[in-house]
Amino acid sequence: MRIFYDTEFIDDGRTIDLISIGMVAEDGRELYAVSGEFNVQKLKANPWLVENVWSSLPTRRHEGTRCADCRPSGPGHLDLNHPDVRSRAQIARLVADFILTTPDPQLWAYYSAYDHVALAQLWGPMINLPAGIPMQSDDIVTAAKLAGLTPRNMPKQADGHHNALADARHNRVMAEYIDSVTSR
Numbered sequence: 001m002r003i004f005y006d007t008e009f010i011d012d013g014r015t016i017d018l019i020s021i022g023m024v025a026e027d028g029r030e031l032y033a034v035s036g037e038f039n040v041q042k043l044k045a046n047p048w049l050v051e052n053v054w055s056s057l058p059t060r061r062h063e064g065t066r067c068a069d070c071r072p073s074g075p076g077h078l079d080l081n082h083p084d085v086r087s088r089a090q091i092a093r094l095v096a097d098f099i100l101t102t103p104d105p106q107l108w109a110y111y112s113a114y115d116h117v118a119l120a121q122l123w124g125p126m127i128n129l130p131a132g133i134p135m136q137s138d139d140i141v142t143a144a145k146l147a148g149l150t151p152r153n154m155p156k157q158a159d160g161h162h163n164a165l166a167d168a169r170h171n172r173v174m175a176e177y178i179d180s181v182t183s184r
């Protein structure tokens, strides 16, 4: 069974720091988690990430303080008490459970190379990947190419861009569109 997933991450050219992960299995199960351990200051220093990724994360604001991040135009703080926000160790267990309870799991993502690294590093180096977790992720982009499709031909995502769960759901939409084209 296919699992469609997406990750958001901070990419500084040397490391991939997981921000959030969303997963959708073909049987309808879904998982969404935000890391409580990514480098928030680094994210806040990146205007693209603040505008596109931070905006859908659970945040909170201090009331009546002069905290710079809590100005009306400021980004606020990651809400570490929100139920979606978890430690990397917790996310690793949730993701492993999700994958290992899926019969014959296949991992699928869109431009999947970085997503696979962000996922696999939940367990540390490659050699620590638990048994039963796929060692690679299939790429919806490759499947589209093989089906003779270009990005222009693919279904468009209405909203929720760069929310990992919304993007994972759209990955499923794109994959099923490719299925419909290739089974014609």
Ligand SMILES: [Zn+2]
Pocket (backbone or CB within 6 Å): 061, 062, 067, 068, 069, 070, 076, 077
């Ligand atoms: Zn504050």
